[in-house]
Amino acid sequence: MASSHIILPKEEEEEGAEAGLGVAVEADHDSPAQRPFQEHAPGKAALPFSATCVRISRDSYPNLRALRNASALDLHDDDAAFVKLEEGDYGYVLDDVPHLTDYLHDLPTFPNPLQDHPAYSTVKQYFVNADDTVPEKVVVQKNSPRGVHFRRAGPRQRVYFESEEVKACIVTCGGLCPGLNTVIRELVCGLSHMYNVNNVFGIQNGYKGFYSSNYLPITPKSVNDIHKRGGTVLGTSRGGHDTKKIVDNIQDRGINQVYIIGGDGTQKGAYEIYKEIRRRGLQVAVAGIPKTIDNDIAVIDKSFGFDTAVEEAQRAINAAHVEASSAENGIGLVKLMGRYSGFIAMYATLASRDVDCCLIPESPFYLEGEGGLFEYIDRRLKENNHMVIVVAEGAGQDLIAQSIPAADQQDASGNKLLLDVGLWLTHKIKDYCKSKKMEMTIKYIDPTYMIRAIPSNASDNVYCTLLAHSAIHGAMAGYSFTVGMVNGRHAYIPFHRVTSTRNKVRITDRMWARLLSSTNQPSFLSKEDIDAAREADKAANNRKNGENVKKQPASLLANGTNGVEAPPAASAPPQQPATGAAPPSSSPDDDADDDARTQDPDNNAKNEAGAAAGDQDQQPNQEAEAAEKAHGAGGAVTQAEEKPTPGTGASWPATPPGARTPPQRDVAPALRTGDRNARAATETEPDVEAAKPGPGCTTPPPPPAHDSEASDDGRGSPLHQGKPGASVAAASRSRLLAFRSFSRDKKANKSDTAEHKEKGKERRKRFWK
Numbered sequence: 001m002a003s004s005h006i007i008l009p010k011e012e013e014e015e016g017a018e019a020g021l022g023v024a025v026e027a028d029h030d031s032p033a034q035r036p037f038q039e040h041a042p043g044k045a046a047l048p049f050s051a052t053c054v055r056i057s058r059d060s061y062p063n064l065r066a067l068r069n070a071s072a073l074d075l076h077d078d079d080a081a082f083v084k085l086e087e088g089d090y091g092y093v094l095d096d097v098p099h100l101t102d103y104l105h106d107l108p109t110f111p112n113p114l115q116d117h118p119a120y121s122t123v124k125q126y127f128v129n130a131d132d133t134v135p136e137k138v139v140v141q142k143n144s145p146r147g148v149h150f151r152r153a154g155p156r157q158r159v160y161f162e163s164e165e166v167k168a169c170i171v172t173c174g175g176l177c178p179g180l181n182t183v184i185r186e187l188v189c190g191l192s193h194m195y196n197v198n199n200v201f202g203i204q205n206g207y208k209g210f211y212s213s214n215y216l217p218i219t220p221k222s223v224n225d226i227h228k229r230g231g232t233v234l235g236t237s238r239g240g241h242d243t244k245k246i247v248d249n250i251q252d253r254g255i256n257q258v259y260i261i262g263g264d265g266t267q268k269g270a271y272e273i274y275k276e277i278r279r280r281g282l283q284v285a286v287a288g289i290p291k292t293i294d295n296d297i298a299v300i301d302k303s304f305g306f307d308t309a310v311e312e313a314q315r316a317i318n319a320a321h322v323e324a325s326s327a328e329n330g331i332g333l334v335k336l337m338g339r340y341s342g343f344i345a346m347y348a349t350l351a352s353r354d355v356d357c358c359l360i361p362e363s364p365f366y367l368e369g370e371g372g373l374f375e376y377i378d379r380r381l382k383e384n385n386h387m388v389i390v391v392a393e394g395a396g397q398d399l400i401a402q403s404i405p406a407a408d409q410q411d412a413s414g415n416k417l418l419l420d421v422g423l424w425l426t427h428k429i430k431d432y433c434k435s436k437k438m439e440m441t442i443k444y445i446d447p448t449y450m451i452r453a454i455p456s457n458a459s460d461n462v463y464c465t466l467l468a469h470s471a472i473h474g475a476m477a478g479y480s481f482t483v484g485m486v487n488g489r490h491a492y493i494p495f496h497r498v499t500s501t502r503n504k505v506r507i508t509d510r511m512w513a514r515l516l517s518s519t520n521q522p523s524f525l526s527k528e529d530i531d532a533a534r535e536a537d538k539a540a541n542n543r544k545n546g547e548n549v550k551k552q553p554a555s556l557l558a559n560g561t562n563g564v565e566a567p568p569a570a571s572a573p574p575q576q577p578a579t580g581a582a583p584p585s586s587s588p589d590d591d592a593d594d595d596a597r598t599q600d601p602d603n604n605a606k607n608e609a610g611a612a613a614g615d616q617d618q619q620p621n622q623e624a625e626a627a628e629k630a631h632g633a634g635g636a637v638t639q640a641e642e643k644p645t646p647g648t649g650a651s652w653p654a655t656p657p658g659a660r661t662p663p664q665r666d667v668a669p670a671l672r673t674g675d676r677n678a679r680a681a682t683e684t685e686p687d688v689e690a691a692k693p694g695p696g697c698t699t700p701p702p703p704p705a706h707d708s709e710a711s712d713d714g715r716g717s718p719l720h721q722g723k724p725g726a727s728v729a730a731a732s733r734s735r736l737l738a739f740r741s742f743s744r745d746k747k748a749n750k751s752d753t754a755e756h757k758e759k760g761k762e763r764r765k766r767f768w769k
């Protein structure tokens with residue numbers, strides 16, 4: 001059943017109300033429990049879907065009108081299906097992608113605290129609730145001791161603060177990031193132009209500016225041009241967060257809206273301020289606008305400035321490529337930002353196509369031996385005469401620490417200071433080539449601060465504007481929150497949600513698999529990883545099988561399909577690339593034990609935001625989330641994983657004899673290049689039909705184990721040699737699968753203990769409440 005729809009109104013319905021309007025959003029994402037058209041047109045038959053319905057006036061969309069007319073007049077059934085146009089009681093419906101709720105029927109919804117706010121009337125779900133409003137919101141309090149006038153906020157109350165009573169301030173903290181000035185500008189202009197608020201102050205140089213500097217009055221005029229400049233006109237700093245002093249100053253100066261722009265540290269600080277404000281019962285709204293060039297803030301799809309950073313990184317990569325390709329055995333090495341998360345490096349690599357190897361903190365690597373970086377460099381130089389390496393600043397820190405003993409140093413905020421991986425790697429590569437008597441040239445480029453200091457690009461400018469406006473509307477309505485785009489929708493998120501975890505590249509997800517297949521670099525998994533994975537896999541499968549036998553209803557066991565036993569992992573063959581999508585679980589509780597992410601409120605938060613689950617492919621977070629949801633490790637699964645786990649609510653119908661069998665995907669490119677990642681990526685494209693296992697879903701014989709061919713230094717199998725050939729690809733795949741199920745098993749082991757389960761339950765209860 002489809003659910004994103006465009007409704008073309010019937011002739012008679014179009015006149016009047018719709019006249020002059022291009023597109024009127026009738027209702028946004030919703031759950032099955034809240035069907036907009038049922039509400040709006042009681043008595044009429046309900047639309048047969050949970051819908052995003054957009055009413056479109058005739059004149060604005062002539063092409064759709066043409067479709068509709070064509071359909072109404074003379075389309076045959078087949079053609080009508082092709083254009084996906086249906087006529088219904090409420091007009092013409094253009095069907096497109098299925099909605100998340102078509103798979104997950106039990107998605108809960110939450111009351112919408114701002115449902116009558118004109119800017120947000122289309123959004124149905126929020127993270128924040130009444131607790132996150134400024135206190136006394138519903139109390140009539142005239143002539144209060146502080147001289148502030150409050151009105152009762154009834155159910156239709158849209159704005160909490162009166163324009164003239166608002167005294168807002170803005171602060172920027174942490175490192176620089178493209179877009180800071182745009183957010184400042186849009187906060188000032190938005191407050192003034194949308195709400196006629198003209199009492200706005202800038203706090204200078206971060207948190208400490210609350211108590212150590214004058215507050216600067218800012219006006220739309222004074223910030224008019226600042227978005228064209230990099231950095232922050234207010235100044236920023238690390239350290240200096242003193243909650244008590246900050247709130248004392250907020251209180252003394254009569255500030256009642258605080259806009260705080262900064263990364264995860266800053267948002268933690270904002271949460272402390274918010275808690276103190278609540279403790280003191282102040283009528284002050286605190287709005288966080290998350291900022292980090294590293295894109296490592298949890299829950300949100302993407303942080304502002306990230307796109308700009310990826311784009312600017314291209315210039316450095318390009319330069320590295322030009323230098324490398326103009327020399328004999330030339331190597332270009334580019335260091336990009338990313339303290340704990342390699343998003344910039346990963347996306348810059350994927351965008352560039354000139355990069356041969358990308359190293360990020362989430363994927364440990366090693367230098368020597370089979371499958372190591374040096375071996376890969378040798379090979380690439382032989383093949384191509386030059387290569388480009390991109391390294392995120394947080395990559396390989398453990399390796400550097402082994403060779404350069406350095407005392408742990410921290411910045412003023414307590415963040416660990418990193419050792420320069422770029423410089424270290426440059427020397428290591430030089431030494432290696434020297435020892436091999438190999439002529440080479442290496443050029444190391446560190447564009448990190450150049451990237452951070454530029455103004456935001458067009459798309460980030462728009463994003464900054466939306467974030468700023470979102471923050472203004474929420475604060476004016478009296479809420480305290482962090483703003484952010486979640487699953488493509490602007491959301492208000494409680495502070496603790498974005499600060500309790502950090503967003504990281506998932507190396508078992510499709511995006512990393514895509515990168516590996518794009519660069520063709522080794523995965524740097526060691527033999528120990530694989531051995532451990534095998535052992536864990538064996539244990540996991542034995543345990544699972546035992547449990548399954550206990551839990552399987554007799555009917556399932558009897559039919560021999562869903563109840564099929566999985567062989568232990570050591571001999572477990574990688575399954576044919578039959579699936580890319582797991583069956584949806586019926587309840588969050590059920591999911592949780594299988595998937596650590598669903599146990600984590602931060603990750604659940606995305607679902608809570610209510611999601612158009614469709615095509616979020618480009619979003620770093622979305623990708624990981626979707627893949628993780630679709631299947632723990634992105635789709636290529638072992639038989640053990642493919643079997644529905646009893647008790648999870650996931651039940652796949654057994655395919656009747658003669659029914660469609662899963663299509664065999666084209667794995668030829670992978671086999672040709674010996675690149676397991678190409679296969680993994682190909683196989684992970686979801687195919688709901690193919691996801692249903694049945695009699696047609698058979699298991700090929702297992703590929704031979706390659707451990708015996710492991711090298712002396714323990715660096716694993718022939719996979720590391722990267723030789724083309726089917727056996728290499730098969731072994732690669734086997735290894736990847738083993739590693740994935742190893743990761744999953746680690747999660748499973750975690751969730752095995754009664755205590756952990758209990759904790760999970762508690763957390764879920766709190767979360768769903």
Ligand SMILES: Nc1ncnc2c1ncn2[C@@H]1O[C@H](COP(=O)(O)OP(=O)(O)OP(=O)(O)O)[C@@H](O)[C@H]1O
Nearest residue numbers: 174175238239241262263264265266268269292413
């Ligand atoms: N746990 C915390 N509680 C209160 N304040 C904090 C906390 N962590 C950091 N801060 C404050 O937040 C500010 C910014 O923190 P930090 O330097 O870590 O940058 P950030 O916000 O994480 O941004 P970036 O992504 O650039 O590192 C500092 O003034 C710091 O004192």
Ligand SMILES: O=P(O)(O)OC[C@H]1O[C@](O)(CO)[C@@H](O)[C@@H]1O
Nearest residue numbers: 175176292293294337338339411
């Ligand atoms: O040198 P600074 O200003 O402390 O900032 C460096 C850090 O800031 C960031 O740009 C953002 O956190 C990191 O990538 C980097 O490690």
